[in-house]
Amino acid sequence: MLEEYIAVWANEHPDKLAVIDKDQTLTYSQLLQQVEARKRQLAADGLREGMAMPLAATTDADFLISYFAAHLLGAAVAPLAPQTSNIKLQTSNIKLQISDLLFTTGTTGKSKGVMLSHDAILADADNLVHAHGFTPDLTFILTGPLNHLGSLSKIWPTLMIGATLHIVESIKDPNPFFQAIDRAPGKVATFLVPANIKMLLTFSKKQLEQRAAKIDFLETGAAPISEADIHELCNTLPTTRLFNTYASTETGIVCTYNFNPQSSMFNVQCSMFNVQCSMFNVQSCVGKPMKNSSVFITPDGTVACKGKTLMTGYYNDDDLTREVLRDGVVYTHDQGYIDESGCLHLAGRTDDIINVGGYKVNPIEVENTALTCPFVADCVCVPAPHPVLGTTLHLIVVTRDNEPLDKRALATFLASKLDHYKLPQRFSQTDKLKRTFNGKLDRKAYCE
Amino acid sequence: MKERIRTLLEDLLPLVNFDSDFLFAELDSLGVTTILMALSEEFNIQLEGPDATPKNLKSLDAIVKMVEEKLAQNA
Numbered sequence: 375m376l377e378e379y380i381a382v383w384a385n386e387h388p389d390k391l392a393v394i395d396k397d398q399t400l401t402y403s404q405l406l407q408q409v410e411a412r413k414r415q416l417a418a419d420g421l422r423e424g425m426a427m428p429l430a431a432t433t434d435a436d437f438l439i440s441y442f443a444a445h446l447l448g449a450a451v452a453p454l455a456p457q458t459s460n461i462k463l464q465t466s467n468i469k470l471q472i473s474d475l476l477f478t479t480g481t482t483g484k485s486k487g488v489m490l491s492h493d494a495i496l497a498d499a500d501n502l503v504h505a506h507g508f509t510p511d512l513t514f515i516l517t518g519p520l521n522h523l524g525s526l527s528k529i530w531p532t533l534m535i536g537a538t539l540h541i542v543e544s545i546k547d548p549n550p551f552f553q554a555i556d557r558a559p560g561k562v563a564t565f566l567v568p569a570n571i572k573m574l575l576t577f578s579k580k581q582l583e584q585r586a587a588k589i590d591f592l593e594t595g596a597a598p599i600s601e602a603d604i605h606e607l608c609n610t611l612p613t614t615r616l617f618n619t620y621a622s623t624e625t626g627i628v629c630t631y632n633f634n635p636q637s638s639m640f641n642v643q644c645s646m647f648n649v650q651c652s653m654f655n656v657q658s659c660v661g662k663p664m665k666n667s668s669v670f671i672t673p674d675g676t677v678a679c680k681g682k683t684l685m686t687g688y689y690n691d692d693d694l695t696r697e698v699l700r701d702g703v704v705y706t707h708d709q710g711y712i713d714e715s716g717c718l719h720l721a722g723r724t725d726d727i728i729n730v731g732g733y734k735v736n737p738i739e740v741e742n743t744a745l746t747c748p749f750v751a752d753c754v755c756v757p758a759p760h761p762v763l764g765t766t767l768h769l770i771v772v773t774r775d776n777e778p779l780d781k782r783a784l785a786t787f788l789a790s791k792l793d794h795y796k797l798p799q800r801f802s803q804t805d806k807l808k809r810t811f812n813g814k815l816d817r818k819a820y821c822e
Numbered sequence: 823m824k825e826r827i828r829t830l831l832e833d834l835l836p837l838v839n840f841d842s843d844f845l846f847a848e849l850d851s852l853g854v855t856t857i858l859m860a861l862s863e864e865f866n867i868q869l870e871g872p873d874a875t876p877k878n879l880k881s882l883d884a885i886v887k888m889v890e891e892k893l894a895q896n897a
Binding site for chain 1: 832836837846849850851852853854855856858859869870871872873874875876
């Protein structure tokens with residue numbers, strides 16, 4: 375278990391900084407003490423082995439303390455967006471050895487719980503330590519929500535290797551992010567989705583450039599990064615290793631690729647992840663499988679993954695589990711190919727899922743929710759270009775009796791029913807929606 | 823000026839209550855970016871990441887003040 379590493383570091387380097395947030399700093403020794411105290415408290419509250427504990431994924435040390443304490447009791451943790459309250463867990467049938475239960479968008483428009491074992495989490499951590507070169511003198515700056523794999527998974531290698539985790543709430547105010555870089559005694563690393571990279575390059579490029587020498591590596595993933603941003607990031611951070619990683623909640627962290635060729639001149643470690651794929655395909659390249667993973671392409675052209683990082687299955691849904699996970703292989707909806715150097719390239723998806731800034735959104739869920747709004751007669755949710763996110767959601771609505779669309783009322787209605795990342799940024803009105811010959815919504819007709 | 827900014831931002835961010843005195847807390851990073859981009863373009867001013875502080879984005883009045891200060895720097 376990951377928690378055993380915390381105990382080791384608390385014993386060997388008790389005064390080493392483990393976690394920093396806006397209110398407190400905890401050494402490994404203090405972190406372990408607080409985890410043990412929280413464990414006693416949770417046990418007294420009735421948490422037992424085999425149970426699942428919903429936990430508000432606040433971006434602070436307190437989340438980590440409860441997360442590790444529950445694991446030590448043998449319980450699984452279900453990190454939820456802090457405002458989420460509608461997920462009910464039947465705690466009696468969680469499989470033993472499940473560490474985390476992460477909720478993600480389903481292909482049917484329903485949230486599904488992905489069960490991760492302690493072994494999968496250790497394999498993910500090992501993949502990242504090996505491929506990205508985590509070292510004990512590193513400060514890893516976390517900026518994202520801890521109920522999603524992207525940021526949650528960076529806790530694992532950071533504490534496994536005995537490095538320091540600095541949690542900042544978000545980068546909507548980038549000043550705490552830059553202060554975290556300045557405060558670190560040595561080199562830093564971070565994970566940013568492409569939309570956040572775009573934000574920093576657009577509004578904070580000078581501040582980023584000033585700190586370039588201190589940023590050892592930056593990882594991105596979860597959504598495609600544009601070729602223009604790849605080049606601008608390489609120019610802004612010339613000596614920083616810049617990784618594009620292929621991961622999903624179901625597959626774990628599988629492949630990674632350093633797309634900054636200049637950085638390899640300054641870094642000898644992780645050389646196998648610096649292998650150059652065709653320069654024409656840098657944008658789509660997510661590199662080679664990491665040490666605990668392997669990938670292959672199915673006859674349908676989709677990516678399939680094997681190895682120790684795979685999920686155990688979906689919570690309370692054996693049918694869906696069998697559909698996705700068979701004979702130790704997770705079959706994804708990602709289309710891709712493997713080039714002659716062994717690097718995986720991604721080329722879109724086979725389903726209607728829309729990737730908004732790293733969050734996967736099923737448009738059917740948005741449409742079904744909008745259709746419960748009293749003045750919506752029909753609607754279609756499609757991807758639309760966005761200058762920062764790359765892609766955003768556009769909801770095209772037919773109103774009852776063709777009354778003028780009240781965008782604010784509809785947006786407020788949807789916000790009361792959906793997670794924030796599932797909310798359309800654009801609304802427009804039409805008098806009739808286009809459908810295919812068999813009556814299905816013709817989504818492609820509305821894609822820009 | 824205030825109504826011009828309100829109309830511009832309410833159209834782009836229909837979910838956000840621009841009458842709130844806790845505006846920054848209501849915004850996500852996309853909302854902050856949208857505000858910076860829209861104001862930079864509309865008023866031809868240079869807004870940067872460090873301008874996106876809780877103080878500058880705490881209310882519509884604070885946003886108006888930030889824009890006025892940037893315009894004064896340009897003049």
